[in-house]
Structure formats: structure tokens, C-alpha cells
């Protein structure tokens with residue numbers, strides 16, 4: 001994939017219908033993470049293979065580091081009174097793992113929290129695969145997991161250095 005001839009847009013808003021209620025499981029999960037001061041780990045996700053690699057890698061990263069926990073981006077962004085949203089906003093740091101340079105979820109997240117506390121990771125340069133493939137099911141499950149493991153290990157190594165090697169700097173690219 002190339003970014004050289006892509007279209008672009010200025011910042012824009014998306015209208016979202018209001019909502020009532022909470023997800024009991026999501027509330028319990030997020031409240032526990034707030035108590036334990038966990039760092040939320042976001043990802044984009046499939047059915048695109050690049051998003052699926054990001055999702056799998058995010059799960060692996062969060063599983064490996066006790067200070068991290070997976071966060072639901074949809075609930076955090078679209079249910080603004082939820083504990084998932086509160087956890088995201090109150091966390092000292094947020095890990096954002098997107099599947100490609102379009103940074104779909106990262107572009108929302110940076111408007112929801114202090115951008116300075118977001119560590120943004122684009123996983124595509126970490127594996128350089130599947131440029132012309134869309135559906136995750138076109139890649140065997142074992143290969144998806146293997147590639148995600150390699151990506152997760154690279155992310156963990158960078159985060160361990162605590163030098164913010166993947167840290168996004170303005171203008172968020």
C-alpha cells in the first residue's frame with residue numbers, strides 16, 4: 001500500500017445517536033481496571049487482515065504485561081458516560097495499536113484524551129504483509145497468530161525500552 005496518491009480530508013465529525021443503559025460486563029471490567037490503575041490497550045480490528053493482526057497483537061501485549069489491560073474502543077467512544085470512557089480519560093497512558101497508516105481508531109482516540117499520553121503503534125510496518133489482501137479469513141489462523149506474535153514481541157520490546165519509539169508526534173503521523 002502507498003500513501004503517495006491518497007485522498008485526504010480536513011478534520012470532521014460523525015453524528016452518533018444517543019444511547020441509554022450500560023453493558024454490565026463492560027462496567028465491571030472497566031471499574032476493576034480503574035481500581036488497579038491499568039493502562040488501557042486499544043486496537044482496531046478485522047475483518048480486514050491488517051486490523052485482525054492489530055487486534056491479536058493488542059491481546060497478546062495486554063496479556064503479557066500486568067500493567068496493561070484491553071479496552072473496548074466502541075464502548076469508550078460511543079457510550080460517553082460508561083466506566084470504559086472514564087477509564088480511558090483518567091488513565092496516565094494509553095496504548096493504541098492500529099492496523100495500518102490510516103490510524104482509524106487512533107484518530108478518534110487522540111481527540112478523546114490528552115494526545116501526549118497516547119502511545120500510537122501502526123502494526124503494518126512491523127510485519128509488512130498483506131498489502132493487497134482484505135479478508136482475514138484468506139490467511140490461515142495459524143499464520144495470523146504467528147504474525148501477530150511477532151508484531152506483539154516487537155511492540156513489547158519497544159515499550160520495554162520506555163523510550164517511546166513508536167510514540168506519535170504531532171501532526172499524528
Ligand code: SF4
Nearest residue numbers: 044051099100103104
Ligand atoms: S487502521 Fe487500517 S486496518 Fe485498522 S481499521 Fe483502519 S483501515 Fe482497517
